[in-house]
Amino acid sequence: MKKWLLIVVLMVAVAVTAGVIVWHPWAAPSVAEGSSQVSARGEGWTAAATFPGEPGLRARVQQADPDDKQKAALPTATTLRALADFNVDGGQFPASGAQISFTLDEPLAADTLPAIAHWNEDSETWEPVEASLSEDRRTATTTVSHFSKYGFFDYLFNALGQVTGNAATSGVTCDQPMPDWADPQYFDDINSPVLWCGGKDAKNRDLLVAKLKMNRDTAAKVTLALEPAWAWSDLWQSSPTDLATMAAAAELPDSPFAERQYLVQPFGELHFGFTRSALEGLYYGSANHPLIQVETGWFYTAAALMWDQIGDMPLGDSPVAAVSSTMSIMDCGQALLTASSNAGAVDAFGDAMSCLGTQQTKDQLNRGVRSVLADRYPHLTNGWITVHSKTILSKFSLVGLGMKTADFSLKIFSAIGDATLPDHVRQFKFEPSVKAIRERAPQKKAYAGTQLGTNYTFKYPSGWKVADKKNFPYMAEVGIYDGKGIEMAGLSVMTSWDANSSVKLRKVAKSWETPSTGTVSAAGTINGGKTGASKFLVRTVIMDLTPYPEEASGLKWDKPVAVAVSAGLWDAPATELAPFLLTGVGAITATDTVNGQPYAPFVFASQRYFDTVAEAEAWTGTEEYHNVVDMIASFNG
Incomplete structure (x- = not known):
């Protein structure tokens, strides 16, 4: 697999100090004839050219020696490893271009980068073309739109991978220590850009x-x-x-x-x-x-x-x-x-x-x-x-x-x-300190459910409580409530699942996913043929029905903007959803269902309503929201 290189414009207006540029005198070239590729040989390298779009056309490639102007224009910290003169042999240069390559006998050193550039006679500068380097770091290949003299360079880098001598001499300083609640991540090196x-x-x-x-x-x-x-x-x-x-x-x-x-x-x-x-x-x-x-x-x-x-x-x-x-x-x-x-x-x-x-x-x-x-x-x-x-x-x-x-x-x-x-x-990047994470994390309780022949658990904040809501042969539902008795989420376990596919979809205002910490045991029955225990996602969806007040009223939304947080298995981000079903569904193994199925679908979700999208987004930054996400993510069944 080839590694794509950033191509830079190799121009410089001053002569390079002695000792920085290294010049290798080349041996006489050898030309290899062939039906589709012509090459020239120098000391430690081979240059070749071909016309992929014109198999009958031939190139003429000759090793060249740099003159004083070309040496003076070499960029700092570079080595010109090869120079070849490319021409069309008895024809016109095709609109489809030509492919040229330079191959070294030995791979480039790990602390160097390659570049191919042609010599512009008018501006007396080196101008690069886009190229790729082979995985063995020996061959650089590019497609060119015209022929001229092309050089193959390597460029010296330090251990960081940054050009030597192009950085400030002093860093940036912060007078105060880091707050005990923060542990930001950033790269700390004086050579960094x-x-x-x-x-x-x-x-x-x-x-x-x-x-x-x-x-x-x-x-x-x-x-x-x-x-x-x-x-x-x-x-x-x-x-x-x-x-x-x-x-x-x-x-x-x-x-x-x-x-x-x-x-x-x-x-x-x-x-x-x-x-x-x-x-x-x-x-x-x-x-x-x-x-x-x-x-x-x-x-x-x-x-x-x-x-x-x-x-x-x-x-x-x-x-x-x-x-x-x-x-x-x-x-x-x-x-x-x-x-x-x-x-x-x-x-x-x-x-x-x-x-x-x-x-x-x-x-x-x-x-x-x-x-x-x-x-x-x-x-x-x-x-x-x-x-x-x-x-x-x-x-x-x-x-x-x-x-x-x-x-x-x-x-x-x-x-x-x-x-x-x-x-x-x-x-x-901001990250909280371990101390802050521990302080933020509420004490958890564990709930274990066995409805409809299933076995599942999830963790919830110690100040909340779990209570049965419905318990029928075909569905069981529990609610999770905060200390004031406000319902935070609901968990429904069912014997079957069906959703009407011919419903009107509405655009999702915002959507993102959080990885689970638990697993579900029968994912394949719901999504994509997956088998065995599977991680799931906790998706947050924001939908704005302000332009459709009748729909919001029919769905009994007390405000036009909904935020739904739920467990599920998805292959792509949400862009459109049915407003009546913003939540996902999963499946877990079951042993005692009325219809004899070996699995039971479940919906573990929370839904809130707001006047505006901005208010909805603000809620997703609260501790309550994160407690809901963490609780749903902890589901194991």
Whole structure:
């Protein structure tokens, strides 16, 4: 199986210091003739080319020696392992492209990554193509849209897997120790693309402080799963303006940004404070969801490059510069968000630079920046805002003229290593401490049922009680009640199960599943032919019948929004359900049913009603909800 590589643009505008680049002189090439593939041989490598869509067409592949310009443009910490000149032999290059490959006699070392790039004669830069590496780490293969000189590189990495020498020299620090109720998870390494720390708020022990520092010379998008109690940016020296606000000011018809998304500048810091109740609601509702997610990409790299170009100008390090840079790419570089390759990103960046030179864009950018500044600094006069913003905006046309795609390519070069790192390196996840989990966990009682020849158990909070509701030959039902006598859930065991399939379905507003801690013994009778004991899921479904009040009334919902929590076996998330049946069904072994079946279906569920979806979601963050989920998940039968 091949491992797909992130392809980076290998461009650099300065010569590489001696001792970093290693050059291997090659032996004379040997050319292997064949009906479909032509190859060239160098010292320790073989290059080959073929035309999969044109079997009658042949290539000419020759070993090549790099000239001084090609050596000078080699990126830092790379080794050019092979260089070959590819041409079509007596024909035209086909629209379907060609496949080329480089095969090494020995596999690449574990601390290196490969890259294939062609030499652009016009820009005198190395430009990559997308490639894959064989499992034995010897052969890199790619499909190309034209022939030229292509080189095979390896790239040196440290033990972490990150490019050496592209990180900050200091981390981010938290002055206070971690609160005793929190045990957040984050990657802690000075070479990581994002540096993290956590601690308590000095003024409020029920606030967790999470800090991040961008550890690269590029920008990134930071997404929060929760609304913070407070936020701080070293750029703004106060709370940062989010990307959605900038997009609205940029007059984008369809904003690609959501709430709680921020831009962090190269080597910049963002600090957030989160309440304990919100964090625990996130954890118990969706334990695997990161609290903070950092995302890099071509769009944010371009914004950082714009900002970097004006950094030495008056006010170049100000929030105005950051806002202007970001909004300029919003106005002209949205294609960078959807570019599917490095080559496409470079083209999109070139288009953005051209776009920035138009008067229409300048006027739109000026309006947008003024709007953001007016929102941020309402005490300032319109004239002051105009003067302040024009100090930066007047430079943008000059910046655009002076910037080249090579600058952009150089800026994103470090992505070659970062892309190989796992997602958790860019994530800050909240987990409660063991102490907090123990404190939260209520004392449990165990209930054992034997209705209809079944044997089952479940655990419930010690302050609750279980009582029989119905006991017929064909169905038995118990209710679970809290200390005030309010029914929390019901469990029905039946001799048969049938649901009308020709019912009207309604859209599910929200749905998610929690794994069980118990098992059911006759899952195959209900779902998918499974046999023996099986884990199940506890599904939470929110449905809003506000547009259908007659249906809600007919179902005896006292409010239009329902939340159903139930046990079941599902193969796919819920998107549409019959409003009268939001709960799942399971089956357990039975020995004494009136119809002689060896199993009995059961429904273990809780259903609540609210005025709005927001109120329903709020309930799913409460301790009561989590007690219901834990109880249903503990079912064993």
